[in-house]
Amino acid sequence: MCLQNFPCQEVERHNKPEVELKTSSELILNPILICRNEAEKCLIETSINSLRISLKVRQADELENILTKKFLRFLSMRAEAFQVLRRKPVPGYDISFLITNYHCEDMQKSKLIDFIVQFMEDIDKEISELKMSVNTRGRLVAAEFLKQFI
Amino acid sequence: MSAVAVHQFAQCITCHAWSPDHSMIALCPNNSEVHIYRMSEDKWERVHVLQKHDQIVSGIDWSSTSNKIVTVSHDRNSYVWNLEGSDWVPTLVILRLNRAALCAQWSPQENKFAVGSGAKTVCICYYEQENNWWVSKLVRKRHNSSVTSVAWHPNNILLATTSTDGKCRVFSTFIKGVDTRDSKTSSSSDTKFGEQILQLDLSYSWAFGVKWSPSGNTLAYVGHNSMIYFVDDVGPSPLAQNVAFRDLPLRDVLFVSEKVVIGVGFDCIPMVFAADESGIWSFVRFIGETKTPSSAPKYGSQFSEAFGKFYSQSKYGVNNDGTENSRQRGGIHQNCINCILPLKEPGVSMVRRFSTSGLDGKVVIWDLENQDDLFQ
Numbered sequence: 001m002c003l004q005n006f007p008c009q010e011v012e013r014h015n016k017p018e019v020e021l022k023t024s025s026e027l028i029l030n031p032i033l034i035c036r037n038e039a040e041k042c043l044i045e046t047s048i049n050s051l052r053i054s055l056k057v058r059q060a061d062e063l064e065n066i067l068t069k070k071f072l073r074f075l076s077m078r079a080e081a082f083q084v085l086r087r088k089p090v091p092g093y094d095i096s097f098l099i100t101n102y103h104c105e106d107m108q109k110s111k112l113i114d115f116i117v118q119f120m121e122d123i124d125k126e127i128s129e130l131k132m133s134v135n136t137r138g139r140l141v142a143a144e145f146l147k148q149f150i
Numbered sequence: 151m152s153a154v155a156v157h158q159f160a161q162c163i164t165c166h167a168w169s170p171d172h173s174m175i176a177l178c179p180n181n182s183e184v185h186i187y188r189m190s191e192d193k194w195e196r197v198h199v200l201q202k203h204d205q206i207v208s209g210i211d212w213s214s215t216s217n218k219i220v221t222v223s224h225d226r227n228s229y230v231w232n233l234e235g236s237d238w239v240p241t242l243v244i245l246r247l248n249r250a251a252l253c254a255q256w257s258p259q260e261n262k263f264a265v266g267s268g269a270k271t272v273c274i275c276y277y278e279q280e281n282n283w284w285v286s287k288l289v290r291k292r293h294n295s296s297v298t299s300v301a302w303h304p305n306n307i308l309l310a311t312t313s314t315d316g317k318c319r320v321f322s323t324f325i326k327g328v329d330t331r332d333s334k335t336s337s338s339s340d341t342k343f344g345e346q347i348l349q350l351d352l353s354y355s356w357a358f359g360v361k362w363s364p365s366g367n368t369l370a371y372v373g374h375n376s377m378i379y380f381v382d383d384v385g386p387s388p389l390a391q392n393v394a395f396r397d398l399p400l401r402d403v404l405f406v407s408e409k410v411v412i413g414v415g416f417d418c419i420p421m422v423f424a425a426d427e428s429g430i431w432s433f434v435r436f437i438g439e440t441k442t443p444s445s446a447p448k449y450g451s452q453f454s455e456a457f458g459k460f461y462s463q464s465k466y467g468v469n470n471d472g473t474e475n476s477r478q479r480g481g482i483h484q485n486c487i488n489c490i491l492p493l494k495e496p497g498v499s500m501v502r503r504f505s506t507s508g509l510d511g512k513v514v515i516w517d518l519e520n521q522d523d524l525f526q
Contacts, residue, residue, distance in 0.1 A: 009270070
């Protein structure tokens with residue numbers, strides 16, 4: 001994660017994350033796509049002053065689809081609290097991080113990387129926990145409801 | 151080779167420069183000001199704050215004979231500061247840039263300074279006596295991307311620049327009225343201003359941190375692909391060497407002597423490169439390491455090491471790169487090192503001490519006392 005402060009070449013006095021703009025091709029590096037299987041992938045795009053990591057989380061059935069979407073939307077809406085989170089995921093993915101040189105100046109690189117890895121694991125855990133709790137609740141409610149017919 | 155002094159000045163330092171007698175240091179704490187600190191009785195106290203720029207100050211250089219400070223900033227402006235009495239008085243330099251200025255350096259004779267900018271141009275500024283101000287001449291139409299670093303050849307005419315298009319170029323900056331046409335330098339017969347002498351296309355990634363050796367015979371610059379390039383006999387037929395190293399890229403280099411170069415960058419520890427008798431450059435060691443790591447056989451184990459880390463991280467989650475990082479973040483600098491400057495003693499040609507500043511806000515002074523094996 002070697003990012004540095006780099007003023008915008010296109011607009012004077014501006015400093016923008018080059019990975020979002022993509023106007024100067026020489027400032028962007030090749031993106032890397034890491035796939036665990038067809039359903040889960042991770043896209044890492046870098047540039048001279050910013051880095052974008054996009055994740056696609058495994059969604060096995062309809063329920064997980066809905067849960068993932070709602071849960072990640074909840075997190076993305078509160079992106080200011082996370083600082084490195086992007087408000088909208090990159091199209092084709094579920095959640096995106098945008099790390100700029102300012103984050104690297106304020107925070108330690110190793111801690112940023114740890115945070116992202118931890119986040120990825122937590123998402124998986126949370127989704128499966130949510131799914132389990134939805135199923136449990138559904139079962140309980142259904143059992144209660146059907147009791148009256150016994 | 152050890153860190154002699156560590157000073158924490160701010161949360162983050164963009165660049166720094168030393169006064170001619172090394173008693174004062176000017177630095178930019180990642181904002182639009184320049185702070186000047188003076189060492190008094192073992193403590194640093196802030197004596198001046200230069201506030202003229204609107205955006206972050208990206209380059210500071212302090213001339214050693216004429217005691218002037220040049221500052222350039224992302225707001226496209228540059229000021230030359232003169233010490234009058236006890237205050238620093240700024241003089242605006244009309245750079246005619248339409249993008250941010252990224253780096254600045256005084257020429258060896260200090261009658262000119264060069265500014266590299268995001269407008270894909272280099273500005274050479276000189277003092278016009280009649281009008282009492284600094285005038286700039288632009289070198290246009292040569293660079294394809296931002297100019298990240300500039301370096302003057304000891305003959306005061308040649309200027310080397312590196313750019314984010316990966317190329318290093320050498321220009322002639324002969325200005326009539328400022329430079330004298332010398333019989334020595336007319337070996338490069340194209341002494342027209344802005345004439346490109348050489349273009350080096352060695353790196354396929356961004357280039358930073360160019361420096362000339364003390365004699366002007368060798369040029370060194372770094373690429374973002376973790377390589378450092380050495381070019382000997384800069385001229386019509388240069389001899390280029392690439393040295394690849396396995397760690398994170400460098401940001402800046404310094405020639406300690408003709409044959410020894412120190413590189414600093416994202417690894418947070420300075421690296422030493424040296425040329426042996428036949429002129430072949432290679433990576434020697436990190437500063438502070440006792441044994442020299444052999445670079446070639448490590449590549450195989452590096453791959454399996456990386457795999458091991460990847461797997462163990464995914465199983466156990468956290469912090470196996472805590473152990474990896476504790477080697478690189480060797481203790482002294484906690485974040486990327488941006489800037490390396492020599493602390494030359496007058497009369498001594500070899501540089502024994504140098505200072506580094508980084509994004510962690512520290513300025514560290516290093517001394518090469520025990521490393522005489524490098525200076526043979």
